[in-house]
Amino acid sequence: MIQRYSNITILLLCWILRAESFAQPNNKNGRTTRIRQSICSTTTTTSTSVHASLNNNDSSISERRKFLSHAMGAVATMTGISSTTIIMMPSQALAQQPQQPTPGTTSAAVTVPPQEPNKYGVASNKRLGGLSNKIRNICKTMDEMQRDLMQERWDLVEQYPAQLRSYVPLLTAYTDSAFPSEAPSDWGLRVALRYEVGRYFGCLERLKSAVAKRNLSEAYVAYSDMSLHLDRYLRVGGIYTFYDNVIDNEKYFAEYDSALVYSDPIKDPADVRDLVVLCKGPDKGKTGIVIGIYQDGSETCAVKLDRYKGMREIRVVPRNWAAKRLGEQEPDDVFLIPRKAS
Known part of the structure; x- marks a missing residue:
């Protein structure tokens, strides 16, 4: 020109x-x-x-x-x-430069394909936050199953095994995505997480069998083991929403032991569905509900602690550590979950 x-x-x-x-x-x-x-x-x-x-x-x-x-x-x-x-030529050339298209969109010059999902159906460029939130939703399903099981709604409990089975690809995808390398640390974490997943679904089969026989005690124990292995998976996988760095609470209650009001756990032991407070051990002072009592001679029970930052921890403690709370108490929050209309 x-x-x-x-x-x-x-x-x-x-x-x-x-x-x-x-x-x-x-x-x-x-x-x-x-x-x-x-x-x-x-x-x-x-x-x-x-x-x-x-x-x-x-x-x-x-x-x-x-x-x-x-x-x-x-x-x-x-x-x-x-x-x-x-x-004017540089400005015109700059104005005529095509905008960078986003993945999954089509322009006159360039077509950028969307990110292909991996074999688990999860896009490779997605953050793990989405998987973590979906796995935490399993806890909501477990809460609903606890409500129906403790109310002995067998017709509703029978529907949960198939629903929980659908989470297998999700748990496997998180295990392989969060710890993908061949480093010894990642390899060990993958083994631990896969072990917890296997135990979780093994307990689910036990629950399914107990529900078919309408055996409430076995169903409680199977549900307790499921909750325990899921809790371990969340901890090992780093999916918990908080980190409790307090190792032992007993030293904090040494001077205020009389502030805890509870019944004698030896004379009046807690049973399933009882609201309890832990009167001994590193979690002393924490409250929860008994979800299962083990009949294997260990004299232990599973306690589901009250909700904290959206999570409910599971503890297996001796029965004389879980004491009934006295006075008027609010019901466990699982009983406040509205039941979905069928």
């Missing part, structure tokens, strides 16, 4: 100079002829001819000046256009 306007400018200047060279000799010859004729005439005629020739000469000069001014104006205009074009 710049070369094109430069060539036009040069040609226009050459044409102007050539026209000027042709115009000047003709004007000089006409002027000389008119002057010679005026010398041979009378004084009056000479004066008139001289004035006429001067007027003609002035008019021809003014015409040449007008011509030159128009020509130079055209040259200046062409130069301005070329310089303006030079300035």
Whole structure:
């Protein structure tokens, strides 16, 4: 574009100079002829001819000046256009640059395909926060099953095994995505998580069998083991929403032991569905509900602690550590979950 306007400018200047060279000799010859004729005439005629020739000469000069001014104006205009074009070209090129399309969208120039999901149906560029939230939703399903089991709604409990089975790909996907490397630490965590998943679904089969036989004690124990292995999976996988760095609470209650009000756990041991407070051990002072009592001679029970930051921890403690709470108590929050309309 710049070369094109430069060539036009040069040609226009050459044409102007050539026209000027042709115009000047003709004007000089006409002027000389008119002057010679005026010398041979009378004084009056000479004066008139001289004035006429001067007027003609002035008019021809003014015409040449007008011509030159128009020509130079055209040259200046062409130069301005070329310089303006030079300035505008970068901005025009910048304005015409295509926007970077987002994955999954199509533009006139480029088509960017969406991220392909991996074999578990999870897109590779997704953050693990989505998987973590979905796994935490398993706890909500477990809470609903606890409510229906403790209310002995067998028809509803029978529907949970199939629903919980659908979480197998989700747990496997998180295990492989959160700890993908072959480093010893990641390898050990994958083994531990897969072990907890296997135990969890093994207990689910025991629950399914107990529900079919309508054996409430076995169903409670199976549910307790399921809750325990899921809790371990959440801890090992780093899915808990908080970290409790307190190792032992007993030293904090050493001077305030009388502040805890509970019944004697030896004379009046807690049973399933009882609201309890832990009166001994590292979790002393924490409250919860008994969800299962083990009949294997260990004299232990499973306690589901009250909700804290959206999570409910599971503890397996000796039965004499779980004491019934006294006084009027609010029901466990699982009984406040509205039942979905069928």
